[in-house]
Amino acid sequence: xxxxxxxxxxxxxxxxxxxxxxxxxxxxxxxxxxxxxxxxxxxxxxxxxxxxxxxxxxxxxxxxxxxxxxxxxxxxxxxxxxxxxxxxxxxxxxxxxxxxxxxxxxxxxxxxxxxxxxxxxxxxxxxxxxxxxxxxxxxxxxxxxxxxxxxxxxxxxxxxxxxxxxxxxxxxxxxxxxxxxxxxxxxxxxxxxxxxxxxxxxxxxxxxxxxxxxxxxxxxxxxxxxxxxxxxxxxxxxxxxxxxxxxxxxxxxxxxxxxxxxxxxxxxxxxxxxxxxxxxxxxxxxxxxxxxxxxxxxxxxxxxxxxxxxx
Amino acid sequence: xxxxxxxxxxxxxxxxxxxxxxxxxxxxxxxxxxxxxxxxxxxxxxxxxxxxxxxxxxxxxxxxxxxxxxxxxxxxxxxxxxxxxxxxxxxxxxxxxxxxxxxxxxxxxxxxxxxxxxxxxxxxxxxxxxxxxxxxxxxxxxxxxxxxxxxxxxxxxxxxxxxxxxxxxxxxxxxxxxxxxxxxxxxxxxxxxxxxxxxxxxxxxxxxxxxxxxxxxxxxxxxxxxxxxxxxxxxxxxxxxxxxxxxxxxxxxxxxxxxxxxxxxxxxxxxxxxxxxxxxxxxxxxxxxxxxxxxxxxxxxxxxxxxxxxx
Numbered sequence: 161x162x163x164x165x166x167x168x169x170x171x172x173x174x175x176x177x178x179x180x181x182x183x184x185x186x187x188x189x190x191x192x193x194x195x196x197x198x199x200x201x202x203x204x205x206x207x208x209x210x211x212x213x214x215x216x217x218x219x220x221x222x223x224x225x226x227x228x229x230x231x232x233x234x235x236x237x238x239x240x241x242x243x244x245x246x247x248x249x250x251x252x253x254x255x256x257x258x259x260x261x262x263x264x265x266x267x268x269x270x271x272x273x274x275x276x277x278x279x280x281x282x283x284x285x286x287x288x289x290x291x292x293x294x295x296x297x298x299x300x301x302x303x304x305x306x307x308x309x310x311x312x313x314x315x316x317x318x319x320x321x322x323x324x325x326x327x328x329x330x331x332x333x334x335x336x337x338x339x340x341x342x343x344x345x346x347x348x349x350x351x352x353x354x355x356x357x358x359x360x361x362x363x364x365x366x367x368x369x370x371x372x373x374x375x376x377x378x379x380x381x382x383x384x385x386x387x388x389x390x391x392x393x394x395x396x397x398x399x400x401x402x403x404x405x406x407x408x409x410x411x412x413x414x415x416x417x418x419x420x421x422x423x424x425x426x427x428x429x430x431x432x433x434x435x436x437x438x439x440x441x442x443x444x445x446x447x448x449x450x451x452x453x454x455x456x457x458x459x460x461x462x463x464x465x466x467x468x469x470x471x
Numbered sequence: 472x473x474x475x476x477x478x479x480x481x482x483x484x485x486x487x488x489x490x491x492x493x494x495x496x497x498x499x500x501x502x503x504x505x506x507x508x509x510x511x512x513x514x515x516x517x518x519x520x521x522x523x524x525x526x527x528x529x530x531x532x533x534x535x536x537x538x539x540x541x542x543x544x545x546x547x548x549x550x551x552x553x554x555x556x557x558x559x560x561x562x563x564x565x566x567x568x569x570x571x572x573x574x575x576x577x578x579x580x581x582x583x584x585x586x587x588x589x590x591x592x593x594x595x596x597x598x599x600x601x602x603x604x605x606x607x608x609x610x611x612x613x614x615x616x617x618x619x620x621x622x623x624x625x626x627x628x629x630x631x632x633x634x635x636x637x638x639x640x641x642x643x644x645x646x647x648x649x650x651x652x653x654x655x656x657x658x659x660x661x662x663x664x665x666x667x668x669x670x671x672x673x674x675x676x677x678x679x680x681x682x683x684x685x686x687x688x689x690x691x692x693x694x695x696x697x698x699x700x701x702x703x704x705x706x707x708x709x710x711x712x713x714x715x716x717x718x719x720x721x722x723x724x725x726x727x728x729x730x731x732x733x734x735x736x737x738x739x740x741x742x743x744x745x746x747x748x749x750x751x752x753x754x755x756x757x758x759x760x761x762x763x764x765x766x767x768x769x770x771x772x773x774x775x776x777x778x779x780x781x782x
Contacts (some may be wrong), residue, residue, distance in 0.1 A: 173677040193483070203577040203581075222477065235624075247779050254738065258760065261764055262764070266522070267522065267576055268519065268522055268523075269763055269767065270716065271524060271576075271577065271580060272524065272719060272759065272763055273760060273763055275712065275715070275756075275759070276755075276756040276759035276762070276763065277711060277756065278755070278756070279752045279753065279755055279756030279759065280752070280756035280757060280760070281751075282752055282755045283750050283751070283752045283753030283756070284753060286719070286749060287749060287753075289751060310761070324651065400708055404581070404584060404585060407577075408580050408581075408585070411578060441596050444589070444592040444596075445589050445592055445593075448586070448588065448589050449589075450587040451569070451585060452582070452585070452586075453581075455574070455578070455582070456570070459573060459574065459578075
């Protein structure tokens, strides 16, 4: 064991750091998926596409603006702007234009509608940005690298991936917990999630809450994508990968669990990146295997509550 | 509607297919593929009756196709390869089914998707065995002892597909009318009640799942014999999406729906896919959306509506 560690310690350190940043990104998407499910009772298969479109928008916007002399430090504002833009435009369009028409219909149809949206958005993304990889890493380079002590070794790693990405995720988690528990709007969302009928009877405008929540969830996914854009070159297929991973996170945590999603995002993120460094062949399979393993033991997820069966 | 209408329509459709294949020789190839896919879609129809939609059924098509590709050199006879494909997909369907029938709704859908993607990456990564993305060329095989001469063999495969399609259609009709089939609808409405009257819901669903896997495997085997080339893409999520699309397009109300959908889909694809290769998924998604919003019973629903209006 000691021998293995001195040989592979560096690699393991890299994997853990990479996994941390990856987990933060997946968490951002999963938490939005969770929130939207809570209010709409629809698992939005197109949620991963919002991540991809957020990433592409951020990269394009960043390239466009920095070519016109935008200081690199302002690049972070651009990431946020991209998220607000994508969430603010696509969120209402999808919710008002499409989803609203299928509320109350069969579950299968609702699922298929979001699947159709997913197919459309995947191609929209290809039509706008093509299939050539897109890369804009200025926001990551700007912060440089930090030396992370790991046992006897020192690992130089980008500060962006160590501080900014997980930082935003932690802020999202804390902010969301505060928002949902302490503010009026937040508690209204929780009320609609718990019992839509009762909430409506108390005078809550459920349609407005639905629109708000969906837009917010879309913006979170887009923010995840925007944060991811400096760390990787963007290629088609990101959307499909993201939705499956973030669904895995939600399923492992249990539908509706936000803090739990943070923990399961860490499991998935770390698991995947350890696979990338040690058994690259298994990269694609590991998140699924973790999900399958957890669901085998606890079908309702790690933190999920067993639903009472209606007769 | 008269109980005889469906079989009569099926008979007419069969005659029409044979006529079309005879009049326009290249159509034979397209129609054989449509029948093969229709067969797999028929399997998904069973699951939809229970309110469950599988986003991963192309994995059984791929399994059937690879079974043919792997065993063709040793067993170069279609009438032996087909039962082998059935056997393998039945075993796979049973093993996977034992796991996935414990879950409902989105969990069911996404677990199928996950397993399908795992199968895809297994096919893609293990180059030594599966030749990776290059795929495997299916070596020449005999059909009912007939040596591979192009014209006769094309007719034989077409006939084989037609016989299997009609046979499975009849089987599905009988199955759905039986108590086992009726119980599927019970899973959709209220599973708990089903169990209260002593029907083991999981076993009912498992049976349907194995049957659907067999139909998928059968369709895949036919596909491999027709196209003579198999690649991991057969198991990619887009292939599964295509099957779900065909089902909704054709309509899940009758065993004829999947074949109606598959024929329409393949015929349009011959022309459209070349013209708009970049936006193909988008068009599929758009049509899927339109069908769900405006004609939720699919093409079959339109046909049936017409017939009912006339009668």
